[in-house]
Amino acid sequence: MAAIALLSCGGGAHAAGQGDEGQLARVVDEAIRPLMEENGVPGMAVAVTVSGKRYVFNYGLASKEGGKKVTDDTMFEIGSISKTFTATLAAYAEARGNLSLAEPASKYLPALSGTPFDEIRLLDLGTYAAGGLPLQFPDAVSGEESMIEYFKSWRPTYAAGTYRLYSNPSIGLFGYLAAKSMGAPFADLMEETVIRGLALKSTFISVPDDRMDDYAYGYSKAGKPIRVTRGVFDSQAYGVKTTAADLLRFVEASIDDTGLEEMLRHAITATHTGYFKVGPMTQGLGWEMYAYPPKLDDLLTGNSARMALEPSKVDKIVPPSAPRKDIWINKTGSTNGFGAYTAFVPAERIGIVMLANRNYPIAARVKAAYRILSTLDDKLGSADPR
Incomplete structure (x- = not known):
């Protein structure tokens, strides 16, 4: 398995600095943001586990009507x-x-x-x-x-x-x-x-x-x-x-x-x-x-x-x-x-969870x-x- 630290990408949108989370965030962003735009998904939460370390990335809205953002506490x-x-x-x-x-x-x-x-x-x-x-x-x-x-x-x-x-x-x-x-x-x-x-x-x-x-x-x-x-x-x-x-x-x-x-x-x-x-x-x-x-x-x-x-x-x-x-x-x-x-x-x-508040393909x-x-x-x- 390739360690996150070896990923050839820069700091991610959801994490500051150049640590593992920042690198993984960039990879997740590049996969998830276009997916949401192409499929009209209001909000997503993506969680990744790597050798016992957990990373959670939140995107968009849990409720469009109230403008409530997806957070770590959002249930799908x-x-x-x-x-x-x-x-x-x-x-x-x-x-x-x-x-x-x-x-x-x-x-x-x-x-x-x-x-x-x-x-x-x-x-x-x-x-x-x-x-x-x-x-x-x-x-x-x-x-x-x-x-x-x-x-x-x-x-x-x-x-x-x-x-x-x-x-x-x-x-x-x-x-x-x-x-x-x-x-x-x-x-x-x-x-x-x-x-x-x-x-x-x-x-x-x-x-x-x-x-x-x-x-x-x-x-x-x-x-x-x-x-x-x-x-x-x-x-x-x-x-x-x-x-x-x-x-x-x-x-x-x-x-x-x-x-x-x-x-x-x-x-x-x-x-x-x-x-x-x-x-x-x-x-x-x-x-x-x-x-x-x-x-x-x-x-x-x-x-x-x-x-x-x-x-x-x-x-x-x-x-x-x-x-x-x-x-x-x-x-x-x-x-x-x-x-x-x-x-x-x-x-x-390794494992991944992807949750979205729209039924996309x-x-x-x-x-x-x-x-x-x-x-x-x-x-x-x-x-x-x-």
């Missing part, structure tokens, strides 16, 4: 990056002995007995391989009762474990059943185990009243202020709000779990297990992984709209691949008003993150960019 919606929190909670439940990913979903929700969920494992739900669950629930599903009725009447298109189709109902049911196995509400368990266990001070599913001033407004395609609305499984699938620094701490725990409670360490590591491949991407629990160093085109393919919207036949990894350090791990997240991306390489002890996020991390890592910098 992270959309589907929330799924990595849900996966961690489920892995925690397995570490505690409350569930087994190999068991059928109906074991943990008897109302689904006698349905295809007798053959669909928790693991299938957690990896979007249940057999064709859709990206979103139909509008008629508005609460727990209608959610259960929907799953009772749903019929798979594919055999469980054979096709991947990205799905909020799939990962949502995964988190819902994990919480049922532990005998408490999902949000309470997330707070008690993952959020508190990682000492995250500005991470919430429901932002408390005394922190609402720190909650950024997102902006729709029409430029209107917007925040995410509640829905079935919103907490499990896309409901986390957090700061760049807090999300970076979550990433750092995946890079180095030293000092964490034993079951939480086990859970975080377990989410990096590889279960199947779809093209260049290896599916873990919540996280998506790539051979290291990755080609930029592979990252763009793995994070493409096609990967999110179309079913893909999977190549099972038997036995599942053990968590490893020399791998690129990432996840995107979006709501109607926000866009997020995070990526890290445990072996090189994922390809632009991936390219910016790759550019920034390439300046920190000789292997990325010398990899074939295409």
